[in-house]
Amino acid sequence: MLQVNNISLSYGPRLVLDDVSFTVAPGEKAGLIGVNGAGKSSLLKIVAGIQEADSGKVMLPRSFGYLSQDVAHETSVAEGMTVRDFIFNSIGLDIAIQTYEALTNKIAEEANAAHLPTLLKHFEQAQDALDRLGYYDADARAEQLVAGLKLGGATLDRLVQTLSGGQKTKLALARLLFQAPELLLLDEPTNFLDVEATEWLMDFLAKYSGALLIISHDLDLLDRSINKVLRLNEFTHKLEEYRGNYSSYLTQVGDALA
Template identity: 45%
Template sequence: MLEAQHVDLRRGATLLLEDASFRVNGSEKVGIVGINGAGKTTLLKTLYGELDPDGGTIARPETIGYLGQEPLADALLAAVDGTPLSVLDFMLGGRGLDAMARELREIEAALDAATKPGNEATDSSALLERYGELEAQFQGAGGYDAEFEIVQLLAGLNLKGVEMDRPVSALSGGQKTKLALARVLFSAPEMLFLDEPTNHLDGKATRWLMEYLGRCESAVVLISHDLALLDTAITRILHLDATTKKLTAYKGNYTSYLKQREGAEERAVAQMERTQDKIAQLQQQANWMRGKTEKVARRAKVLDHKVEMLREAMPDTAHMPHKERAFTMDLPITRPSGRDVFRAERVAKSYGTKAVLDSISFEIERQQRLVVIGVNGAGKTTLLKMIAGVLEPTDGAIHRGYNVDVGYFAQEHEQLHPDMTLLEELQQAAEETPNRTGQLPTEHTLRGLLGRFLFSGDQAYQRVGTLSGGEKTRLALARLMLGGYNTLLLDEPTNNLDVASRARVLKALAGYAGTLVIVSHDVAFVEALQPDYALLLPAGQIRYFDNSLLELVPKVK
């Protein structure tokens, strides 16, 4: 059981949460929701134990597992005795079985060497004895059953094509993220803490995860902007209000939470209006009485007292249920590009012997909108990086047209600088703006832009590396807004964003007058954007976009 008592959380001088108390019991599945920047990731890290609360206490189960939004730490991928960490050993490490598995393989190799010609005199009795002891321990700890379970987990997360002996360092970013999720699930703790677990998952893997979380015995506390996940696997919602700094519990899934919250908002407004009407009525009667006889005027004081009591009983509007804010953005263009924006000629990309893309050709003209569609690992992110100039193709070429100013939104936010403050990040972005005219924007102007993206006060001096995934997404979007680009390359631009924020991004892109190339697993987002063309990977086929292609966008049905 997880129990939080009177917990306060701060980010620097900023209060995020005040006096929160709640429990998570047994195999309960709980979702934490709130607008971007409300402090959800900070709360989850505090519940897990990575951060300390600024007030109150948290009691945790004995065994817990955590998956954050951050990439796999280098320490987890380090070689062991000069041998790169394999997928199998990484997974076995979730239950502390990796060291035994490595030693068993080492003994097997030594025994095999002892049987080769010329080594007949080698005494292997000690090795055989140790092997027998270790194998019994491994089997008793469920090691052989564990390997089968690992295969099932990897297949469920669409990693069945990944060999068990492949080095983890050789996997793509998306594969590493899914592998980290698989390891946390494999560890089978009493409680799982998951921050945006469906990032990098296609539709099939997301459906599998929903079913898995629903039937697993572990309690789950998760953050997700995947509404289908919140509706399918969640039994209770904890809403973190960025305005009131309070945590409110709602029984049921996300859809039930929305209805309950909407009802609470309507009731609160109706009660406030009734009270205000009553106050106005009493004030009118009191004012009329004051102009009458002394006896009648004395009754006015009684009514004044009632008005005062009603006002004191009225709730603080800041603490009433209310609709939460979202950021605001637009995407101005400094100058138009030429008609021809990009031309790709037989582009190929390989990593060593592994071919990711082969002989891809297409053209994009000014103001066209292209969506790149393909399953995980099809090369979508690699293609966008090559178009952006971040990667060079192994073969072929990508030609950029006249006056093409490119803004690139990277899925992993590589364009951001972790050691910079938010203000420094925007200052550098302003300096890098192509074809800038006039003076650089002032600090006051940049802080105003940060405010539009819900970064207020001292957050301007916060380090970028300390931001949550949703906050990094907002900062990266602010960079794009500052640049005046006439061509945007967007790789999963709605990852980690709440519903209201996704709607604002869609509105800004709908009004964008430039050229757009986008990768997204968000089927509703792609459908609303209505691109002109679709590039299907890995085949490299260009088609006019219509809604029948939405079936190829990984999604949850």
Template identity: 40%
Template sequence: MLQLSSISKSYGDNVLFEGVSFIVNPGDRVGLVGPNGCGKTTLLRIIVGEEPPDAGSVRFTPPDLRPGYLGQSLAFAPEETVADYLGLASEGLAAAEARVAEAAMALAAAGEAEREELVAAYDRALAELERVAEREQRAREAAAVLAGLGLRSLGLETKVAVLSGGQKTRLGLARLLLDRPRLLLLDEPTNHLDFEALEWLEAWLRGYRGAALVVSHDRTFLDRTVSGILELDPLTRRVTAYPGNYSDYLDAKLREREKQMAAYKDQQERIARVEEDIRRLSGYAASIERGTIHYHQRKIAKGIARRAVVQRRRLERELEESRVEKPALTWHMKLEFTDTPESGREVAILEGVAVGYGGVPVLRDVSQVVRAGERVALVGPNGSGKTTLLRLLAGQLDPLTGRVRLGAGVRVGYYAQEQEGLDPSRTPFDVIAEVCSASQTEIRTFLHRFLFTGDDVFIPVGDLSFGERARLVLARLVATGCNLLLLDEPINYLDIPSRASFERAIAGFGGTVLAAVHDRYFIRQFATRIWHVSEGRVASYLGLEDLPRR
């Protein structure tokens, strides 16, 4: 169905990948994984023809197959409506049926001279009826798909331009699912999906009969939807295939690393033994030569020295042919929250709070307490008020009614989902310099822990990718020394290794955390309590399994 042969791509001196080859067969569900910036999106764009490769070829079977592609941004016309974008019927089935009936009646009453023209008119009306009927069927399917993706309330005449980023992502996914292409290429399809939409998409993909190539950082989603993993390795710049889901891939990678480390240690021990023999022979030969001028004895010494040289050459040839490299350490974000100041036992108290915009409450009668050290996951449908609640606790919104109190010694750090707190004209160096007193060298060393190296620290924020901005916001939170973290989708743009680093950092954080997050794997590792935000209310639960289902 899809075959890539020796695909290579570079931008100047930056080689993304080279010699990439793989096959996706009918019915395959394949996850494409790798750290941010390794070229996953570029590879998808090459497959769909939006970008040319430097070398290699892409072949579809059959040749006229056209994959359905969901990119990370949505392309649409300025005045396009939801109905236009989804290709839904602009007129009803009844009107098209009436035109066919009129054409049939005119044909029945026509004389021989008019018959040919009226037959053609009848055929056109019938063809239009078939097209409208198909669009009517598509409209019924669209209603189910939009509901599954949490867009049930979206008016079909709504302009696409006014939708939020998350709504646009889900709308693009809806059109793709309605088109039912034989090959799906999905680039981060789970971003901005709530739990119910995620589960709906997982079920849809399990019932989908075509093939799918999915780029995702959602580990649970990959575990539930794919049967194979393609790893794009930034060190080798090649793709390696692994059978099974993401957990199977991790197990295989661990076994690979353990096997390579064992082989590396064995070879290092053999090298040490051979080099010790070489040193012993060379030393013995030298001691003989220094201790005598007797020709026969010196001849023996030269023979021993030659044995040492032969062993050295043999070892060098062996290492040239079969050197075992030490398993490389992948370059992960090094995130640590250190010297967290203490706070009181009750960190945040909400008493009968209503909060909203323009006097209209989004949330009502919220009474909750956050205690020191808790890790609270905010979950709920998109648009239910999770961001509003975080903004309230961050002091960016005032309650309409009720009271919000922060405990003694609480210092708030707020991570905004859209990263609007970053000035696009500033650089990462500027951002950190504004919140901490340190030398240029110390700031650059600090930013290096968040994967900003060399002159990257002087790139304007507006030119950074979403993933790079996410790392920068996290760096600023670390630098400010807060003890209450309010995080709005903090891992949306982080790759899987960086998510794992973030999990470890949060586990070691001495303060309190409230995080709006949809990554179910992360929540199970992180949360001590769940706040479910829905229908204007906030309810507390112990775990994901306790949440109400529709």
């Protein structure tokens, strides 16, 4: 569970967040909304540990993934990597494969029988690691993400450094989704997606078994992929919570004003 307790933030004399508290339960999907400048991205960065609050505390689940609005730079570490290796690297699968292949070759070349029991034990551990990381269907899962997000025909064998900026942004999202963390933190994930890729992402997030906290200007996405709205009030700088999707939120606000 994500638990955010009493977060406050100011930029100089300007108050942005005032004693903000909320939870996102396992499997729950929350949309964070508010006018521009209300502090949505700042709050998401605080939750992700990228930015410090003036006060308050955040408790995160064991695994989480964060996608900022400026993610293309994250692929700079992928110099010389293929799309496959960059995606697999997010969970250490690339290293596990290299270890397995190295042990396979070493066992085949080992002339000293006395060394084989130790090598075979390490080989068994390497196999267990591949099983744990989902190696045997990893290519299929990665290809599904690359195809769904429309990376312009990029294959898993293509070098990351040859991709365009837009493709790299989509790849960073694919890499994050491949990790399948307990909690996804997404800041405007559809900014570089066309209509078809956005539709695919909506369906993916709606079916995602983990929890979600998302900022998006795409109201269809907020209708189809969330079951709770968290609104940052630009006047009070506090957070308001509404059950249901974005359309339900509009109805609740309209009823309150009627």
